[in-house]
Amino acid sequence: MVQAWYMDTDESLNCREPCKPENTVYVPQEELYEKSGVEYFPIDAATYDTNPDYTAIKKKKGITYEDTIEVSRTTFPNYEEKIKIFFKEHIHADEEIRFIEAGSGYFDVRDCDDKWIRIQVVKDDLIVLPAGIYHRFTPDTADYIKAKRLFAGDPVWTPIDRPGADDHSVRKDYLNRMAAGSS
Numbered sequence: 001m002v003q004a005w006y007m008d009t010d011e012s013l014n015c016r017e018p019c020k021p022e023n024t025v026y027v028p029q030e031e032l033y034e035k036s037g038v039e040y041f042p043i044d045a046a047t048y049d050t051n052p053d054y055t056a057i058k059k060k061k062g063i064t065y066e067d068t069i070e071v072s073r074t075t076f077p078n079y080e081e082k083i084k085i086f087f088k089e090h091i092h093a094d095e096e097i098r099f100i101e102a103g104s105g106y107f108d109v110r111d112c113d114d115k116w117i118r119i120q121v122v123k124d125d126l127i128v129l130p131a132g133i134y135h136r137f138t139p140d141t142a143d144y145i146k147a148k149r150l151f152a153g154d155p156v157w158t159p160i161d162r163p164g165a166d167d168h169s170v171r172k173d174y175l176n177r178m179a180a181g182s183s
């Protein structure tokens with residue numbers, strides 16, 4: 001997590017650009033956690049497999065599945081359509097855990113006041129989006145990110161899109177955890 005900031009609210013901007021407003025308000029890691037429940041861990045991608053922190057996170061999260069996704073124009077079939085799907089606001093019934101091995105991109109998450117916080121992810125970032133958080137992803141203008149996807153149990157990638165997701169029990173559970181001050 002190089003930086004996180006409140007995004008420009010002008011929806012006509014190119015989402016692949018940083019979308020920083022004139023007076024950008026940055027969000028430090030602790031505040032990001034308090035306002036959204038997003039966790040962040042720095043892990044050296046060159047040595048992750050022997051890093052006890054990485055092993056401990058996997059154990060704590062109950063990770064049983066792991067694969068690698070390489071999002072680029074040349075390695076990712078139907079690139080344009082896929083990145084449009086990634087950028088539709090959605091939730092999941094499970095945590096979305098990504099460990100960035102190379103490249104960069106943006107995860108946007110709604111804070112507790114429904115405002116978009118943009119999180120810039122780069123190599124060595126491990127990010128955990130809680131189940132039920134509204135979010136979306138986009139590559140930046142460099143068009144390249146390689147990430148490990150970590151999952152507890154059989155992976156479910158299907159997003160639950162926002163219109164309709166408000167009444168989902170996963171969403172309600174997330175809001176209750178946030179209100180109780182623990183994600």
Ligand SMILES: CSCCC(=O)C(=O)O
Nearest residue numbers: 069071086098137145147
């Ligand atoms: C940074 S990983 C690519 C995006 C992704 O896996 C997702 O949005 O689910």
Ligand SMILES: [Fe+2]
Nearest residue numbers: 092096135159
């Ligand atoms: Fe997602």
